[in-house]
Every structure is written in structure tokens, then in C-alpha cells.
Amino acid sequence: MSKRVSNELIVKDVVIVGAGPAGCSAALALKGSGKKVLLVDKSVFPRNKTCGDSVPAHALLGLENLVPGIYDEFLATVKSVSFRTSALVFPKGQRLFFSWPLPGYVTERRDFDGFLLKKVTETTDTQIITGLKITNYTRVDDLILLSANNPDGTSGPEFLTRMVIAADGAPSLAARKLAGIVPDQGAYGQAVRCYFNGVKGLDEGIELVFYHPDFFPGYFWLFPMADGRVNAGFGMPEISRRKLKKSLASLFSQFRDQHPVVREMLENAEPIGDLRGGMVPFAMKRQIWSGPGFMLTGDAASMVDPVSGDGIMQAVRSGMLAGIAAGTGNYTLYDQQVEKFLWKRMESQRRAIRLMTGFPHLIRIAAWLGRYHWIRNRFQRWIW
Numbered sequence: 056m057s058k059r060v061s062n063e064l065i066v067k068d069v070v071i072v073g074a075g076p077a078g079c080s081a082a083l084a085l086k087g088s089g090k091k092v093l094l095v096d097k098s099v100f101p102r103n104k105t106c107g108d109s110v111p112a113h114a115l116l117g118l119e120n121l122v123p124g125i126y127d128e129f130l131a132t133v134k135s136v137s138f139r140t141s142a143l144v145f146p147k148g149q150r151l152f153f154s155w156p157l158p159g160y161v162t163e164r165r166d167f168d169g170f171l172l173k174k175v176t177e178t179t180d181t182q183i184i185t186g187l188k189i190t191n192y193t194r195v196d197d198l199i200l201l202s203a204n205n206p207d208g209t210s211g212p213e214f215l216t217r218m219v220i221a222a223d224g225a226p227s228l229a230a231r232k233l234a235g236i237v238p239d240q241g242a243y244g245q246a247v248r249c250y251f252n253g254v255k256g257l258d259e260g261i262e263l264v265f266y267h268p269d270f271f272p273g274y275f276w277l278f279p280m281a282d283g284r285v286n287a288g289f290g291m292p293e294i295s296r297r298k299l300k301k302s303l304a305s306l307f308s309q310f311r312d313q314h315p316v317v318r319e320m321l322e323n324a325e326p327i328g329d330l331r332g333g334m335v336p337f338a339m340k341r342q343i344w345s346g347p348g349f350m351l352t353g354d355a356a357s358m359v360d361p362v363s364g365d366g367i368m369q370a371v372r373s374g375m376l377a378g379i380a381a382g383t384g385n386y387t388l389y390d391q392q393v394e395k396f397l398w399k400r401m402e403s404q405r406r407a408i409r410l411m412t413g414f415p416h417l418i419r420i421a422a423w424l425g426r427y428h429w430i431r432n433r434f435q436r437w438i439w
């Protein structure tokens with residue numbers, strides 16, 4: 056899908072930067088709006104994205120209105136493993152189970168994101184350019200001029216538009232250049248993941264998240280995948296990592312060695328590929344979501360759930376909301392809808408993570424109380 060583009064000026068009504076879940080959802084939401092839309096990504100697809108690969112059904116169900124049948128098509132064509140239960144596993148082996156009303160799917164991001172981009176190609180008139188990196192944003196009257204580089208570093212075409220939908224992930228160049236946002240270490244985390252073969256003791260349909268007091272509020276995960284591989288990862292708020300003065304890679308190894316259950320499960324497991332990391336921009340403080348000529352979506356708008364570390368569903372929702380607002384030209388709608396459907400929903404998550412970080416013993420009390428069904432259900436409703 057990649058192509059080298061000659062140096063020229065391309066004028067579009069809307070330019071979407073980034074073809075991950077947020078960018079593709081925005082393009083799908085602009086379908087039928089009559090706008091001339093460009094979707095541009097620096098990567099050549101299919102591309103992978105460092106992730107836990109856990110995609111909630113909500114993310115796909117949200118797109119059903121735009122692309123009827125997308126959920127069933129995903130199930131029929133994209134390799135995934137479904138789960139309906141998550142277990143929080145304590146060092147002595149105690150497990151606290153949470154059951155979800157809708158399933159989640161562990162699917163490699165190469166496949167999931169590739170599927171979404173294919174739907175954009177099939178169902179919209181969006182012009183798609185991959186392998187082209189946006190390098191700068193300049194205001195020209197009430198328009199925005201985007202500069203770009205080809206994969207070989209030479210300068211590519213320029214784009215002129217009234218509206219940029221920033222879906223360029225984290226850290227976002229668009230958020231910095233258009234909204235003046237610089238990442239705040241109190242509001243983001245970092246995570247690493249590696250694929251493994253030969254992990255022992257997995258249960259079908261259960262995602263495992265591991266707690267250890269020495270690493271809290273960081274946590275480790277093991278998510279079983281369709282081909283017998285397991286996505287193993289560790290994530291932590293950046294501010295906590297700095298206090299420990301360790302790299303995420305060494306914390307990943309230490310957690311694996313210090314948590315008896317993780318150690319045993321990974322004892323004879325074979326890593327496949329390298330440990331890879333990425334930034335996780337939590338929805339911890341209200342930031343700018345839009346301004347003259349731009350809307351920020353997904354990770355570019357710092358929308359990751361600070362408790363679970365999930366950001367795909369918010370990327371899809373915010374992308375859709377931005378696409379709808381750009382399609383109607385009613386841009387003020389975007390902030391209102393983000394506030395209502397995403398930011399308010401995150402309030403309980405922010406409260407939960409602040410409380411758990413401030414009083415780390417609470418998690419052990421919750422584990423003890425979690426033996427009682429009704430308390431566990433209340434706890435689950437409160438944080439999810």
C-alpha cells in the first residue's frame with residue numbers, strides 16, 4: 056500500500072494523521088460526508104504496534120453503525136482468542152476473578168489495525184498514503200500546512216487543509232505543534248511486551264494480570280493468543296518508574312523473577328522476538344482536545360484508561376466522534392461529546408488509581424474482601 060509521492064501541494068478538506076484505530080475510525084465516520092479526506096501514516100501496512108493486543112468487543116461494536124457487519128467480519132477473518140474473564144493473580148497464587156458482560160479479543164495489532172485500514176479502503180473514498188511521515192504543521196491564515204518526509208528522508212508532498220484530525224499516537228507531534236501539549240510525567244506510563252511460546256498453566260478464556268507489592272502500581276500481564284503464543288508485558292506509571300530508577304526492561308525481568316506464579320509459568324517459555332516498549336498516555340488530567348483547525352484523538356489526546364491501561368476502545372470512540380464532527384463541520388460538538396462519552400467515564404478510573412496509589416494496602420484488602428461475591432461485583436462496577 057506504500058507509494059513514493061512526488062513533491063507537490065495536495066489540498067484536502069480533512070487530513071487524518073495516523074492510521075491506527077483512532078485514524079481509521081475517523082475515516083470511517085467521514086464516509087458519505089462529501090468531504091475530501093486524506094489518511095496518512097508513516098508506517099507501511101500491515102505494521103505492528105507494541106501493545107498487549109487485548110481488544111474489547113466495545114471497540115468493534117461501536118463501529119457497527121458505520122460499517123454494519125464489521126464485528127462478525129472481524130470474528131470470521133481475523134485471528135484472535137476471546138476471553139470473558141480476567142484474573143488478578145497475587146504472589147501466593149490467590150486469584151481474584153472478574154467476569155465481563157462482553158468478551159475481549161487478543162489479536163495481534165498487525166492484524167487488527169490492518170483489518171480496520173482494509174475497511175477504510177473498501178467502504179470509503181478516503182485517499183490513503185502510507186510510508187509518509189508528517190514532520191511539521193504550520194498555520195497559514197485559517198488553514199494548516201502539513202510538511203512530510205518520504206521513507207528515504209527526502210521531503211515529500213505538502214498538504215493544505217482546514218481540519219487536521221490528529222491520530223498519530225503517543226507522543227503526538229500534532230498535539231505538540233497544534234495544541235502546545237508536552238507529555239507530563241505525572242500523567243503517562245510506559246509499558247513493554249514480548250511474545251512467548253511454551254507458557255505453562257494457562258486457562259482458556261482468561262486474561263491474567265499479576266500483582267506484586269514491590270512493583271505496584273505497575274503490573275505484569277499474560278494474555279494467551281490464537282496460535283499458542285502469549286503476549287507477556289509489564290507497565291507502570293512513569294512517575295513510579297523514575298522513583299525506582301530502573302528501566303522498564305529490567306523491571307519486566309525482575310517482576311518475572313520475583314512473582315512465584317509468573318516465574319513458574321514462564322520457566323521454560325521461549326521468547327519470540329525482542330521486548331518492545333511504548334508510551335501509555337493516561338487520561339489523568341483534562342487537556343486540550345480541539346482548537347482552531349485540529350482535533351486530537353486516541354493516544355494523541357491522552358485517553359488511555361489509567362487503571363487497565365487500555366486505550367483502543369477510546370481511540371475508536373474519539374476517532375469516530377472527530378470524524379462525525381469534521382463531517383458536519385460542527386467542531387464544538389467534539390469537545391462536548393468527548394467530555395460526555397469518554398472523559399466522564401474515566402472519572403471513576405482516575406479516582407481508583409489515585410486511591411490505590413495513595414493507599415497500596417487497599418489492593419490486598421480488596422483481594423481479601425473479593426472472596427465475597429457481592430463485594431467483588433461492587434468493586435468491579437466501581438472501577439470498570
Ligand SMILES: Cc1cc2nc3c(=O)[nH]c(=O)nc-3n(C[C@H](O)[C@H](O)[C@H](O)COP(=O)(O)OP(=O)(O)OC[C@H]3O[C@@H](n4cnc5c(N)ncnc54)[C@H](O)[C@@H]3O)c2cc1C
Pocket residue numbers: 072073074075076077078095096097098104105106107108109110111187188189190222223224225228245246247248288331332333334335352353354355359364365366367368370
Ligand atoms: C506495551 C503497551 C501495551 C498496551 N496494551 C493495550 C491493550 O492490551 N489494550 C488496549 O486497549 N490498549 C493497550 N495499549 C494502548 C494502545 O496501544 C493505544 O491506546 C492505541 O494503540 C491508541 O490508538 P491510536 O490510534 O490513538 O494510536 P496508534 O495505534 O499508536 O496509531 C498511531 C499511528 O500514527 C502513525 N504516526 C505516528 N506519527 C506519525 C507521523 N508523524 N506521521 C504519520 N503517521 C504517524 C503511526 O505509524 C501509527 O500507525 C497498550 C500500549 C502499550 C505501549
